Amino acid sequence: MSYRVIEVCANSVESAAKAQEGGADRVELCAGIPEGGTTPSYGEIMVAARLLKTTRLHVIIRPRGGDFLYSPHEVEIMKYDINMARYLGVKGIVIGCLTADGNVDVNMIKQELLPFAGGMTKTFHRAFDVCRDPFEALEQIIDMGFDRILTSGQAATAEEGIPLIRQLVERAAGRIIIMPGCGVNASNIGKIAAETGATEFHLSARSKVESGMQYRNPRVSMGGTVHIDEYSRLVTDPAKVREVLG
Secondary structure, eight states, X not given: OOOOEEEEEESSHHHHHHHHHHTOSEEEEOBOGGGTOBOOOHHHHHHHHHHOSSSEXXXXXXXXXXXXXXXXXXXXXXXXXXXXHHHTTOXXXXXXXXXXXXXXOHHHIIIIIGGGOTTOEEEEOGGGGGSSOHHHHHHHHHHTTOSEEEEOOSSSSTTTTHHHHHHHHHHHTTSSEEEEBSSOXXXXXXXXXXXXXXXXXXXXXXXXXEOOOSSOOTTOOTTXXXXXXXXXXXXXXXXHHHHHHO
């Protein structure tokens, strides 16, 4: 089996450390995972940067969930967050912005955001999966100097998106890395790799961890009308990372 670059989507400092323990090449640190990932806090980025010694740290720059059409205030937030990430020693940023008609917002990204990135590597995130024309977007993202595109192939999962991912890898022709993500795991990574030609993969590799709380009040939800299991959490599992690495 040829060597694969594995990026773990870490939902916490704990997950980032577990990803490193499992041998992950890179971590994408995110908050707000149920929303598809939002920018983590200053403190979380700082502690992760301090803990990760053998695994590269990338950080998502996304001020909120929802669509990828951003207001001037949100663009300003992203500038400060990119600057913060660079200051804290983050190796790469993960960004993506679209126009109202579903195109990559080249002017805004190029003029407003990338000047703050300095020498950090740049990944265009899954805003790519909801853009109007993936092949036009591919060329625009390459022209802006991005290092990779994270994509499920504009499908619900990367496995379902294999046909488009394969086309993107072929059209990229080594000019940019196409990194499949969403639903990638040990059971399907071989198939995705073989059928697309991709060599970098993005996955969560999480397992459920029970809360240490002995006293619990099930009548109260911190989300109000939104009910989730508040006495367990999902954390990256080093064994699952190692299984994917093979």
